Amino acid sequence: MKLAPGLAIQKSPIDGRGCFATQLFPKGKKIAEYAGELISEREVALRVKTRRKHRICAIERGRHLDGARGxxxxxxxxxxxxPNSYMRITHGHLLFMALRDIQPGEEITCDYISTHxxxxxxxxxxxxxxxxxxxxx
Ligand SMILES: [Zn+2]
Incomplete structure (x- = not known):
């Protein structure tokens, strides 16, 4: 897995492993773009059914990214x-943005509001x- 700059994966006090900052992300600035395999609605239904944990995000109607691959x-x-970050969808790209200054070593979190x-x-x-x-x- 190729990590976006400034990110590290470590054991999380919340759940399993989490995503941590290795640098300062100033309030209002982009942290990173969500990356993954582009999958269809039908594939989403299948994966949600067969996995206890999944990492699928909708970017727009009928377009979903599964971060478990890529x-x-x-x-x-x-x-x-x-949370200390929020998601912004712009031109079919899903971006994580800093809600406040995020210091190196902090876990990055987001309110997912609605999930599969x-x-x-x-x-x-x-x-x-x-x-x-x-x-x-
Ligand atoms: Zn909670």
């Missing part, structure tokens, strides 16, 4: 109810005010 480390960004996980899939972010589920229902 990912650059951003597919390890865990969900948090109090079931609505009762538990959130383990442990953040103050955690809503208890990854999907906002």
């Amino acid at each position: 990912g650059n480390g951003t597919h390890y960004i865990n969900h948090s109810c109090r 996980h079931p609505d009762d899939y538990r959130c383990r972010c442990k953040a103050e005010g955690c809503r208890g589920t990854i999907n906002r229902v």
